[in-house]
Amino acid sequence: MSQISINKSTETPLIENNPSFHAITEKISHITETWKVPHPQMWLLGFGAALSMLALMVGSIGYLFWKGIGIWGVQIPNAWGWAIINFVFWVGIGHAGTLISAILFLFRQKWRTSINRAAEAMTIFAVMAALVFPSIHVGRVWAIYWTLPFPNQMQMWPNFRSPLLWDVFAVSTYFTVSLLFWYVGLIPDIASLRDRAKTRVRKIVTGILSLGWRGSNRQWQHYEKAYLILAGVATPLVLSVHSVVSFDFAVSQLPGWHTTILPPYFVAGAIFSGFAMVLTLMILVRKAYKIEHIITMGHLDKICKVLLATGLMVGYAYTIEYFTAWYSGNPYESFIFKARAGGQYAWGYWIMFCCNVFVPQVFWFKKMRSNLVVMFIVSILVNIGMWFERFVIVVTSLAQDYLPSSWDYFSPTFWDVSTFVGTFGLFFTMFMLFLKFVPMVAVSEVKAVLPQADPHHHEGEHQS
Amino acid sequence: MNQENIKMVDHTVMAYFKGPAELIHAAKQAREAGYRKYDTYSPFPIHGMDHAMGLKPSVVGLVSAIGSFCFFLIALSLQWWTSAVAYPLVLSGKQFFSYQAFVPIMFELSILGAALSAIFGMFHFNKLGFLYHPLFNSEKFKAISDDGFALGIEVADPLFDATKTKDFLNSLNPIDIETIGEEA
Numbered sequence: 001m002s003q004i005s006i007n008k009s010t011e012t013p014l015i016e017n018n019p020s021f022h023a024i025t026e027k028i029s030h031i032t033e034t035w036k037v038p039h040p041q042m043w044l045l046g047f048g049a050a051l052s053m054l055a056l057m058v059g060s061i062g063y064l065f066w067k068g069i070g071i072w073g074v075q076i077p078n079a080w081g082w083a084i085i086n087f088v089f090w091v092g093i094g095h096a097g098t099l100i101s102a103i104l105f106l107f108r109q110k111w112r113t114s115i116n117r118a119a120e121a122m123t124i125f126a127v128m129a130a131l132v133f134p135s136i137h138v139g140r141v142w143a144i145y146w147t148l149p150f151p152n153q154m155q156m157w158p159n160f161r162s163p164l165l166w167d168v169f170a171v172s173t174y175f176t177v178s179l180l181f182w183y184v185g186l187i188p189d190i191a192s193l194r195d196r197a198k199t200r201v202r203k204i205v206t207g208i209l210s211l212g213w214r215g216s217n218r219q220w221q222h223y224e225k226a227y228l229i230l231a232g233v234a235t236p237l238v239l240s241v242h243s244v245v246s247f248d249f250a251v252s253q254l255p256g257w258h259t260t261i262l263p264p265y266f267v268a269g270a271i272f273s274g275f276a277m278v279l280t281l282m283i284l285v286r287k288a289y290k291i292e293h294i295i296t297m298g299h300l301d302k303i304c305k306v307l308l309a310t311g312l313m314v315g316y317a318y319t320i321e322y323f324t325a326w327y328s329g330n331p332y333e334s335f336i337f338k339a340r341a342g343g344q345y346a347w348g349y350w351i352m353f354c355c356n357v358f359v360p361q362v363f364w365f366k367k368m369r370s371n372l373v374v375m376f377i378v379s380i381l382v383n384i385g386m387w388f389e390r391f392v393i394v395v396t397s398l399a400q401d402y403l404p405s406s407w408d409y410f411s412p413t414f415w416d417v418s419t420f421v422g423t424f425g426l427f428f429t430m431f432m433l434f435l436k437f438v439p440m441v442a443v444s445e446v447k448a449v450l451p452q453a454d455p456h457h458h459e460g461e462h463q464s
Numbered sequence: 465m466n467q468e469n470i471k472m473v474d475h476t477v478m479a480y481f482k483g484p485a486e487l488i489h490a491a492k493q494a495r496e497a498g499y500r501k502y503d504t505y506s507p508f509p510i511h512g513m514d515h516a517m518g519l520k521p522s523v524v525g526l527v528s529a530i531g532s533f534c535f536f537l538i539a540l541s542l543q544w545w546t547s548a549v550a551y552p553l554v555l556s557g558k559q560f561f562s563y564q565a566f567v568p569i570m571f572e573l574s575i576l577g578a579a580l581s582a583i584f585g586m587f588h589f590n591k592l593g594f595l596y597h598p599l600f601n602s603e604k605f606k607a608i609s610d611d612g613f614a615l616g617i618e619v620a621d622p623l624f625d626a627t628k629t630k631d632f633l634n635s636l637n638p639i640d641i642e643t644i645g646e647e648a
Contacts, residue, residue, distance in 0.1 A: 021611035173572045216504065
């Protein structure tokens, strides 16, 4: 209906080639409706690989439940091993999705519309992978629900003065709000699938999930208000969640953990690692599904700039910690930071520092920000570096605490590694299913940022 | 519906337009003509449409604020009652009612309350969850979620008149007009 061609454009378009509204619906919705586009074998291969990794996770957890926590490398003093490292790693990755969907929305960054759906999906799956670890890392897994406040025959209640309990509330709130935010964004697009549906099953499923959406302006008005509120509350939420995660460390009294910089440092690191994961996924997805005109090089360029900025923030945090340790005059604090950079885990520290601080510096150059291979390698290196950041924080402080008699060296076991690798299986299984069955780009939002969506854009022009 | 034994009555007269600008213009005209039970339909929210239709601001914000405050009170009273009344435990010499330590959970639950009430408030005002609507009887209406722009005036509008309303809609220069019915 609205095939208005726009010839003049004052700025670089967010979506290339200026497609019609119908072309975008067709491009994105079609992927969910057929097995034929564009590389079904590749999808099956990826899904199969992810599924076998998921099986590895299930097997590892099964063995953990059977034998107990002893199969992991944790010991005293390193009572927090890979489980907590991986938890913080995955929660951190999730944060970029919320940043893109909420904070960039409040800042009216319209370019977010091409990537926010996939980034939010990434958030949800990353938080699912994260939630695996705190749930299984307690010695008696059958009692994990005791972390929730519920009336019970023991007349006991959880300890609300503990940061670990704050974490239960913060992460579960984060998961709930992210999931609902994602679903609310999906409703108009599922309605679009409903209106296109040919088979009875699709009609029923999309009919129920779209909740009777009609796209009337009286609906859009409440919808937009609710969306704005969700963005408004998700913004402080995402900042608070990783702050609360950092309280797990900062509220304790171990050298290297007990610092006030930890909350902002964790938040910056989370956004950094999350954007790296968004970059990894988007490079692959836009290529595999031939949506390079929707997720453009301009989008990737902006992601690289965010990576550069947040990389500098974590670099600042790493450096200022040394200043604080020295300036505080606290011998334990000074010791732990010397031990990090030059002690038994120096290799881990320098992997972290190189990957997170030096590597992203390549993005000062436009040439690097338009080279897909460089971007892909950097995004992987950043996530390796961010995993090591959590490793350095968790392990160095625990391994060498106040009493030298209790010092020990932490080594992971096979089961530590297999559980962690397995959570990638969970993440990618969910993500592959998402790519296949859910519109991977927010269709209605992308339409709204096209030039012809602006009612003032072509006034007086289309008459001729 | 094509079954002949089902009796249909008219529900809405729907006029389809070319694009957002034409739809805004039509909405202004419909409002000025005095129609109240009308609505515009589009694949995305059109900037300036609320103003053109003269809609009052959405009350979802107020609902969300109230929901947030309720959850804040729940968080505060839950933590106070369990920590200071039901199960007082001495832990690290901290006070039973140490409100500073309760702030993170009060904050998180306030956000949860704001989000849940905004979403379910929006569902309520938009009547989402009612899967059937008479407009879904139309095949043409299916274009709305793709690239259709339409203005519909309901038969229930006090100003509605079968011929006059159609003439009015025709005067707005639509690309198509249809009458959508519902089962009687």
